[in-house]
Amino acid sequence: MTMRMSAEEAAPEPLERRWWSRIPLHAALVIISLIWLVPTVALLVSSFRPASDVNTSGWWTAFQLPFGFTVDNYGDVLSNNNLGQSFLNSLFITIPATVIPVMVAAFAAYAFAWMDFPGRHVLFVLVVALLVVPLQSALIPVLQLTTAVGLTGSFPAVWLAHTGFGLPFAIFLLRNFFGALPKEMFESAYLDGASPTTAFFRLVLPLSVPAIASLVIFQFMWVWNDLLVALILVGGFPKVAPLTVTIANMVGTLGQNWHLLTAAAFVSMVLPLIVFFSLQRYFVRGILGGSIKG
Amino acid sequence: MDFGTALLAVIVVVGVPAITVLYALGTERVLQLIPERRRAGLRPWLWLLPGFAFLIVFLVYPTVQTIVLSLLDRRSESFVGADNYIELFGQGSFWQTIGNTVLWLVFFTGITLVFGLLIAVLTDRVRYETAVKALIFIPMAVSFVAAGVIWNFMYAFNEQIGTVNAATVALGGEPQAWLFEWPRNTFMLIIVGIWMWVGFAMVILSAGLKGISAELLEAARIDGATEVQVFTRIILPLLAPTIAVVGTTIVIVALKTFDIVYVMTGGQYDTQVIGTLFYQERFANHDAGTAAAVAVLLLLTIIPVMILNIRRSQAQEATR
Numbered sequence: 001m002t003m004r005m006s007a008e009e010a011a012p013e014p015l016e017r018r019w020w021s022r023i024p025l026h027a028a029l030v031i032i033s034l035i036w037l038v039p040t041v042a043l044l045v046s047s048f049r050p051a052s053d054v055n056t057s058g059w060w061t062a063f064q065l066p067f068g069f070t071v072d073n074y075g076d077v078l079s080n081n082n083l084g085q086s087f088l089n090s091l092f093i094t095i096p097a098t099v100i101p102v103m104v105a106a107f108a109a110y111a112f113a114w115m116d117f118p119g120r121h122v123l124f125v126l127v128v129a130l131l132v133v134p135l136q137s138a139l140i141p142v143l144q145l146t147t148a149v150g151l152t153g154s155f156p157a158v159w160l161a162h163t164g165f166g167l168p169f170a171i172f173l174l175r176n177f178f179g180a181l182p183k184e185m186f187e188s189a190y191l192d193g194a195s196p197t198t199a200f201f202r203l204v205l206p207l208s209v210p211a212i213a214s215l216v217i218f219q220f221m222w223v224w225n226d227l228l229v230a231l232i233l234v235g236g237f238p239k240v241a242p243l244t245v246t247i248a249n250m251v252g253t254l255g256q257n258w259h260l261l262t263a264a265a266f267v268s269m270v271l272p273l274i275v276f277f278s279l280q281r282y283f284v285r286g287i288l289g290g291s292i293k294g
Numbered sequence: 295m296d297f298g299t300a301l302l303a304v305i306v307v308v309g310v311p312a313i314t315v316l317y318a319l320g321t322e323r324v325l326q327l328i329p330e331r332r333r334a335g336l337r338p339w340l341w342l343l344p345g346f347a348f349l350i351v352f353l354v355y356p357t358v359q360t361i362v363l364s365l366l367d368r369r370s371e372s373f374v375g376a377d378n379y380i381e382l383f384g385q386g387s388f389w390q391t392i393g394n395t396v397l398w399l400v401f402f403t404g405i406t407l408v409f410g411l412l413i414a415v416l417t418d419r420v421r422y423e424t425a426v427k428a429l430i431f432i433p434m435a436v437s438f439v440a441a442g443v444i445w446n447f448m449y450a451f452n453e454q455i456g457t458v459n460a461a462t463v464a465l466g467g468e469p470q471a472w473l474f475e476w477p478r479n480t481f482m483l484i485i486v487g488i489w490m491w492v493g494f495a496m497v498i499l500s501a502g503l504k505g506i507s508a509e510l511l512e513a514a515r516i517d518g519a520t521e522v523q524v525f526t527r528i529i530l531p532l533l534a535p536t537i538a539v540v541g542t543t544i545v546i547v548a549l550k551t552f553d554i555v556y557v558m559t560g561g562q563y564d565t566q567v568i569g570t571l572f573y574q575e576r577f578a579n580h581d582a583g584t585a586a587a588v589a590v591l592l593l594l595t596i597i598p599v600m601i602l603n604i605r606r607s608q609a610q611e612a613t614r
Contacts, residue, residue, distance in 0.1 A: 057454055107341045137593040
């Protein structure tokens with residue numbers, strides 16, 4: 001108690017006494033923040049400027065009177081460049097590709113955390129190993145597989161592939177969380193005659209809402225922002241292609257039409273940014289829980 | 295998108311949870327049919343089945359199959375032994391690709407870690423910590439494709455448009471074509487990666503930093519340690535395991551790099567990395583054998599990290 005008291009009293013003193021010595025610290029943080037923010041602000045401002053302005057003057061000149069902001073670029077990309085369709089496609093890809101792996105992973109994670117079976121250790125090592133397998137090492141045969149069953153160029157191909165690719169992380173994260181639940185809770189539930197299935201739905205899932213929320217956000221962001229899997233499995237199919245694929249193509253075809261490219265990029269960023277700002281807490285928790293600690 | 299697709303998506307979103315609940319209840323029903331002493335033995339396998347079915351079909355089998363394909367010709371028809379590898383090793387462009395991947399490994403990983411640590415330590419000392427951290431973290435939420443557009447715009451040659459060239463001219467320099475000349479272009483792409491991933495390093499390192507007891511640091515300061523000494527003698531050693539965790543994650547990101555290079559240069563002007571060379575070989579050169587060989591080499595470079603991760607997770611299990 002006395003230790004803590006003295007630490008609390010001592011801590012603020014040197015800081016407050018030498019406030020001027022902290023100016024470099026504040027300056028460094030302000031500069032770093034500006035450097036990090038400028039690219040995004042440049043994009044956002046440019047996406048609201050008329051084409052003639054964007055392609056002849058810097059975004060930093062946009063704040064001079066008279067203001068000439070417009071939403072025409074957005075109307076243009078959403079209707080003329082298949083971006084509206086791609087936005088819907090991204091949603092259609094991302095939602096099932098988030099729901100399926102989370103459910104499937106919860107099952108496996110429960111077995112790993114609270115059931116005894118021979119080979120449990122070896123199988124979990126396999127999951128940890130698969131955690132880092134690069135998609136590039138799996139994608140060619142996966143493409144052959146989806147082509148063989150006629151799924152290439154369809155939503156289910158992407159759903160299933162993302163489920164497979166997202167599972168190692170999902171199982172790993174949930175297993176760590178489930179495993180940390182108190183053992184006594186299960187013992188008393190079983191004493192009351194609950195089956196493992198009942199314990200899973202009545203105890204494990206409700207208590208794991210924070211972990212599941214983290215995982216849902218992670219998988220959502222991952223699939224929404226994915227280019228490689230979509231490019232290979234549905235890249236040649238504009239009716240199914242998500243935003244990332246469509247925008248990557250626009251970079252090739254629209255080249256220097258910055259007013260359109262900036263608007264298109266921002267369309268793809270809106271949803272992740274909303275999710276990020278509203279659920280930041282869970283996102284950060286997912287990052288912390290998903291790393292293998294030393 | 296037609297009505298059928300919409301219906302399918304709704305069915306999937308509503309149906310998948312329903313199916314999983316039914317599956318769980320179904321397994322319990324099935325288990326009631328067999329003798330009680332066998333139930334506990336069979337149950338875990340039924341719970342693992344869906345997950346492992348996906349893992350085997352979409353990860354284990356394809357990875358093994360990729361190794362097989364790397365030993366076959368470009369159309370995967372006849373066995374050619376190690377020819378794909380020998381051919382790769384004989385190409386100057388392959389070593390260029392390896393060189394770039396090494397640049398990514400060293401500079402992307404190193405600078406991301408240093409910046410992440412620096413920002414974590416600096417923000418720890420100010421009241422507006424949360425605001426700065428959220429700001430640095432924003433790029434993490436954005437796709438590599440959007441980041442590619444953002445930075446293509448930053449690097450635009452016209453100094454009236456491109457922010458980086460505007461700054462260069464303002465400082466008395468000449469506007470540059472940042473993405474055309476090796477090795478500068480690779481470093482310019484690495485900057486994009488750093489911009490995106492520093493937030494990740496910062497978040498984990500910052501959490502590690504909060505775990506170091508304030509009393510310990512204060513005691514050192516009272517004993518006359520300077521801030522630099524506190525950092526190098528106490529914070530750094532205590533944070534070493536966390537730095538290692540972040541480092542391995544970023545090493546993997548570096549090795550797998552695909553999107554930034556694909557969107558910003560398409561691998562042209564000598565910016566190719568292993569992750570994009572695979573795509574180039576498979577979809578531009580239509581050579582499945584060589585593409586698979588590249589993928590296998592990528593997998594091999596990742597195996598040390600894989601072993602490290604397995605060791606760590608086992609150590610973690612032991613303390614559970």
